[in-house]
Amino acid sequence: xxxxxxxxxxxxxxxxxxxxxxxxxxxxxxxxxxxxxxxxxxxxxxxxxxxxxxxxxxxxxxxxxxxxxxxxxxxxxxxxxxxxxxxxxxxxxxxxxxxxxxxxxxxxxxxxxxxxxxxxxxxxxxxxxxxxxxxxxxxxxxxxxxxxxxxxxxxxxxxxxxxxxxxxxxxxxxxxxxxxxxxxxxxxxxxxxxxxxxxxxxxxxxxxxxxxxxxxxxxxxxxxxxxxxxxxxxxxxxxxxxxxxxxxxxxxxxxxxxxxxxxxxxxxxxxxxxxxxxxxxxxxxxxxxxxxxxxxxxxxxxxxxxxxxxxxxxxxxxxxxxxxxxxxxxxxxxxxxxxxxxxxxxxxxxxxxxxxxxxxxxxxxxxxxxxxxxxxxxxxxxxxxxxxxxxxxxxxxxxxxxxxxxxxxxxxxxxxxxxxxxxxxx
RNA sequence: GGAGAGCUGGCUGAGCGGCCGAAAGCGGCGGUCUUGAAAACCGUUGAGGGGCAACCCUCCGGGGGUUCGAAUCCCUCGCUCUCCGCCA
Numbered sequence: 001x002x003x004x005x006x007x008x009x010x011x012x013x014x015x016x017x018x019x020x021x022x023x024x025x026x027x028x029x030x031x032x033x034x035x036x037x038x039x040x041x042x043x044x045x046x047x048x049x050x051x052x053x054x055x056x057x058x059x060x061x062x063x064x065x066x067x068x069x070x071x072x073x074x075x076x077x078x079x080x081x082x083x084x085x086x087x088x089x090x091x092x093x094x095x096x097x098x099x100x101x102x103x104x105x106x107x108x109x110x111x112x113x114x115x116x117x118x119x120x121x122x123x124x125x126x127x128x129x130x131x132x133x134x135x136x137x138x139x140x141x142x143x144x145x146x147x148x149x150x151x152x153x154x155x156x157x158x159x160x161x162x163x164x165x166x167x168x169x170x171x172x173x174x175x176x177x178x179x180x181x182x183x184x185x186x187x188x189x190x191x192x193x194x195x196x197x198x199x200x201x202x203x204x205x206x207x208x209x210x211x212x213x214x215x216x217x218x219x220x221x222x223x224x225x226x227x228x229x230x231x232x233x234x235x236x237x238x239x240x241x242x243x244x245x246x247x248x249x250x251x252x253x254x255x256x257x258x259x260x261x262x263x264x265x266x267x268x269x270x271x272x273x274x275x276x277x278x279x280x281x282x283x284x285x286x287x288x289x290x291x292x293x294x295x296x297x298x299x300x301x302x303x304x305x306x307x308x309x310x311x312x313x314x315x316x317x318x319x320x321x322x323x324x325x326x327x328x329x330x331x332x333x334x335x336x337x338x339x340x341x342x343x344x345x346x347x348x349x350x351x352x353x354x355x356x357x358x359x360x361x362x363x364x365x366x367x368x369x370x371x372x373x374x375x376x377x378x379x380x381x382x383x384x385x386x387x388x389x390x391x392x393x394x395x396x397x398x399x400x401x402x403x404x405x406x407x408x409x410x411x412x413x414x415x416x417x418x419x420x421x422x423x424x425x426x
Numbered sequence: 427g428g429a430g431a432g433c434u435g436g437c438u439g440a441g442c443g444g445c446c447g448a449a450a451g452c453g454g455c456g457g458u459c460u461u462g463a464a465a466a467c468c469g470u471u472g473a474g475g476g477g478c479a480a481c482c483c484u485c486c487g488g489g490g491g492u493u494c495g496a497a498u499c500c501c502u503c504g505c506u507c508u509c510c511g512c513c514a
Contacts, residue, residue, distance in 0.1 A: 038476080038477090041475085041476060041477095041483085042476070042477075042482095044483085045475095045476065045477090045482060045483045045484090046482085046483095048482085048483060048484085049482060049483070051494080051495085052483090052495085054494070054495090055444075055494055055495040056444070056445090056495080057494095058444080058494055058495070059443095059444035059445080059494090059495070060444080060445085062444080063444080063445085071494075072494055074494095075494050075495090076494080078494085079493095079494075245436075245473085247436090366474095368473095370436090375455080375471090377473075377474095
């Protein structure tokens with residue numbers, strides 16, 4: 001959520017910046033609601049003040065044993081006036097909240113203009129694409145070849161966009177999780193965390209998935225529960241600091257967590273329907289940082305570097321792009337996508353997305369720190385990034401490490417987690 | 427699932443329907459004393475919002491109600507704890 005004070009004083013330039021994110025802010029509605037709010041709030045508070053003073057006077061008079069009937073008469077219609085004003089004000093505040101909860105974050109000045117992913121800025125290309133002297137298989141063929149990935153059985157059990165894994169491929173999938181969590185906690189200073197996979201509406205509003213992106217979520221609506229399956233660990237992990245005032249000495253906070261992620265993929269019919277690229281359920285190791293405001297842009301560079309390190313250790317070719325304004329996520333001010341090379345698709349595909357949210361999420365979830373310079377609670381900045389998406393990492397290894405006979409080498413760095421297996425034989 | 431107890435500021439914890447945004451202690455900050463530190467003493471210290479300002483408003487788990495007036499009474503929801511049952 002954007003700062004209401006800033007919107008009041010600096011509306012035009014904010015509206016301009018939001019246009020680079022293809023968002024048209026309804027200024028006339030905002031100004032109209034804001035004008036009404038101002039007069040109604042002043043009126044309501046005046047009535048409250050009057051009521052408070054009169055009630056206190058009654059208390060005093062009663063204490064002295066004076067007759068209070070005349071005072072009671074004079075206050076009688078105040079209460080009804082106040083009630084009306086309060087109801088109106090409340091409705092108005094809710095309208096303003098509804099409006100502002102749907103407004104995205106402002107892109108950082110270093111974010112390139114553009115509408116689609118074609119306008120993203122490539123800032124780094126790492127590693128050499130493998131050269132094959134045979135017909136390259138994609139992960140679907142390889143998975144079938146090894147009886148390791150099965151989309152048909154998964155479809156029978158659960159429907160489309162699910163997969164089952166069996167044998168060494170399932171082991172490597174698990175190994176990737178262990179490797180990534182270990183590496184980030186041992187070498188990058190992250191604290192390992194375990195969090196719920198079902199969360200309530202408040203948590204999702206806090207990180208920005210609600211109210212606008214409800215259709216992307218799986219909803220559990222039973223008699224006693226109103227919960228959502230998490231679309232990313234970002235939701236429960238970032239909300240660890242919701243409604244808190246942190247000491248300066250606690251920052252930065254760096255969490256790493258592995259969770260499954262669940263996405264309805266409502267808007268992606270027909271996209272990536274084959275294979276493991278886009279599933280309703282997938283695993284991800286997530287990095288989250290809670291930092292002081294003046295440190296968040298540097299923290300984004302660091303966090304992205306931590307995700308890159310995993311790709312480098314796995315020797316997977318990738319490129320790093322800055323998302324353009326039109327491709328930028330709702331809550332983010334700047335996002336780096338890491339795109340891994342997939343020989344089977346002859347394309348780079350997203351495997352990590354690292355974003356700085358500034359105070360956008362912190363304001364929604366009331367996450368603050370006490371600034372020693374001012375002595376006052378101020379909003380923290382939040383960041384998150386995949387470090388990495390596990391399923392996509394698995395298929396990147398399958399496709400990049402495949403051999404002519406269909407066997408798949410296992411990256412050296414994973415060997416300690418593979419029960420002695422160094423190669424998946426054909 | 428059954429029975430009971432509770433939820434108050436950074437923490438512990440008091441609080442008769444009006445003098446309560448809230449005692450006291452701890453912690454924090456500033457100071458006195460000290461070579462320095464500790465101790466002691468003095469002062470100070472909740473959050474959010476409105477208003478150009480003076481100043482005002484809201485908040486005692488969430489929501490609703492009673493009342494001129496609610497931290498305090500009533501209803502409801504949530505959460506925590508204890509005991510019993512069941513269970514990975």
